[in-house]
Each structure stands twice: as structure tokens, then as C-alpha cells.
Amino acid sequence: MPEIDLLSRLLHRDGLLLVVDKPAGLPVHRGPKGGDNLEDHFHQLRFGLPRAPALAHRLDKDTSGCLVLGRHRKALERLGKLFKSGRIQKTYWAVVEGAPAGEEGEIDLGLSRLDADRGWWMRVDPLGLPSKTSWRVMGRGVxxxxxxxxxLELTPHTGRTHQLRVHCQAMGWPILGDPVYGGGRREGSRPLHLHARSVVIPMQDSKAPVAVEAPAPAHMTAAMATCGHVFRESQE
Incomplete structure (x- = not known):
């Protein structure tokens, strides 16, 4: 497999954690069918430590942006507790198909597995796991x-699988290019327009939180410009 240059995608580095800008279209770890994945390239990020860093959380294959890695066991334990307790702030950008009626709001819809044969596909379920997402319109276009x-700027307050994608679909404005919950399977469709824009990690109580932003990916900039936003920092 061709080597992915993760050093050029490194957004933050300290003694405890790393944040990389995950490219869209690449799974973070090896699936049951094998294939290329981001984890296979973590050896580039040892920076003198005996072992490569490890995933502190997950992003969907087609989602780009901030991915947090722990550099050793104690750091991973700390990150795991922070993610589980909801203390890590995550902000996403998404281009959606449709016109939200307001300028901001909160989606409070429980989620559960669609069925046993659909893997991680999810659905809205009043009896499912509590799931909350705040949203704010950053721009509109046609x-x-x-x-x-x-x-949209999306802020998940819970960490359910596919939460943002299902919540947007349920509101009547699916994320552009979503192959599962939107119209992304049609011929000539765009890639998923969902980007993990920023993360704020209170890693050490005695220090200021680690705050990191990922530049807008190139595949989203045209639709973002249609909505009135042009980001010069975008990259492939």
C-alpha cells in the first residue's frame, strides 16, 4: 500500500497526545475485509517512543478532520475517561441538502441499531440511547x-455512532454525499461533506486545554463557497 504522509497532516504534538488531520475516504482501523487504513501508518508518529500512538476515538471512514491519538497507555486511559465523560468538546462542519427553518437549535432524538444485518447503521428510536446535537447555520446557498x-456547525453532546448523520437526516436535511442516510449513492454524487473541524481537550487540570482546528478539506470547499464561505486554508 502507498505510504500516507501523516507528518504533513500532524496538527498537534505534545508528550501525551497527537492530533492528526484524517483524510476522508480512509478507515481509521483495519476492518474484517482488510485493506488500507490509517492505523497502519501510525509508525511514522512514534517520535522516539518505543511504540506507535493509538486511537483515542474513532471517525467514520468518509469523515475528515481532527483525530486524537494517545502516545502511551496512561495517556490513552486519560483520554478514554475524558471522551466517556463528555469533557472533550468536538465541533463539526457539515454541508446539508435542504434549508433548516431556523438559524440554530438542538436535536434531541434517541438512536438505536437499524437491525442486526446492517452493521453500524443507526435509526431514530424514542426508546434508543439518548442523543443530543446542537446546530447553527453558518451560511446558505442554492x-x-x-x-x-x-x-452547519454541529456540536454533539453525546457520542453515538453516526449521530450527526442520522440527526441531520431526521430533521429533513441530510448531509451532502452521505451514502447511507442521504442521496450519496446516486451516480456522480459528492463525497460525504462532514468534517471534524475542532477539538478541545482538557488533558491536564493544571494546564490550559489543548485546542486544535483542522483545515477545511478540498472536497468541501466548493459547496461551502456556495453557502457563502471561502476558506483559504483548505487542503487535499
Missing amino acids: DPDLGDLAL
């Missing part, structure tokens, strides 16, 4: 082929 688009 695409000649897609119709209304909106650029």
Missing part, C-alpha cells in the same frame, strides 16, 4: 443541481 444547501 446549487443549480442540488437545490438548497446550508453550511
Whole structure:
């Protein structure tokens, strides 16, 4: 497999953790069918330690942006507790198909597995796990082929699988390019327009939180521009 240059995608480095800018389209770890994955390239990020860093959480294959890695066991234990307790703040950008009625709001819809044969596919379920997402419109526009688009800032307050994707679909504005919960399976569709924009990690109580932002990915900039936002920092 070709080597992915993770050093060029490193957003933050200290003695405890790393944050890398995950490229869209690449799973973070090896699946049951094998294939290339981000974890296989973590050896580039040892920086003198005897072992490569490890995943502190997950991002979907088609989601880009801030991915947090722990550099050793104690750091991973700390990160695991922070993620589980909801103390790590995560902010996402998404371009959605449709026009949200307001400018901001909160989605409070329980989620559960769709069925045993669909893997991690999820559905809204009043009896499912509590799931909350805040949203804010950053811009709006109209695409000649897609119709209304909106650029949203999404803040998940829980960490359910596919939470943002299912919540947006349930509100009537699926994320552009979503192959499972939107129209992304149609011919000529765009990649998933979901980006983990920033993360704030209170890693040490005696120090200021680690705050990191990932640049907008190149595949999202055209739709973002349609919504009135142009980000010069975008990268492949």
C-alpha cells in the first residue's frame, strides 16, 4: 500500500497526545475485509517512543478532520475517561441538502441499531440511547443541481455512532454525499461533506486545554463557497 504522509497532516504534538488531520475516504482501523487504513501508518508518529500512538476515538471512514491519538497507555486511559465523560468538546462542519427553518437549535432524538444485518447503521428510536446535537447555520446557498444547501456547525453532546448523520437526516436535511442516510449513492454524487473541524481537550487540570482546528478539506470547499464561505486554508 502507498505510504500516507501523516507528518504533513500532524496538527498537534505534545508528550501525551497527537492530533492528526484524517483524510476522508480512509478507515481509521483495519476492518474484517482488510485493506488500507490509517492505523497502519501510525509508525511514522512514534517520535522516539518505543511504540506507535493509538486511537483515542474513532471517525467514520468518509469523515475528515481532527483525530486524537494517545502516545502511551496512561495517556490513552486519560483520554478514554475524558471522551466517556463528555469533557472533550468536538465541533463539526457539515454541508446539508435542504434549508433548516431556523438559524440554530438542538436535536434531541434517541438512536438505536437499524437491525442486526446492517452493521453500524443507526435509526431514530424514542426508546434508543439518548442523543443530543446542537446546530447553527453558518451560511446558505442554492446549487443549480442540488437545490438548497446550508453550511452547519454541529456540536454533539453525546457520542453515538453516526449521530450527526442520522440527526441531520431526521430533521429533513441530510448531509451532502452521505451514502447511507442521504442521496450519496446516486451516480456522480459528492463525497460525504462532514468534517471534524475542532477539538478541545482538557488533558491536564493544571494546564490550559489543548485546542486544535483542522483545515477545511478540498472536497468541501466548493459547496461551502456556495453557502457563502471561502476558506483559504483548505487542503487535499
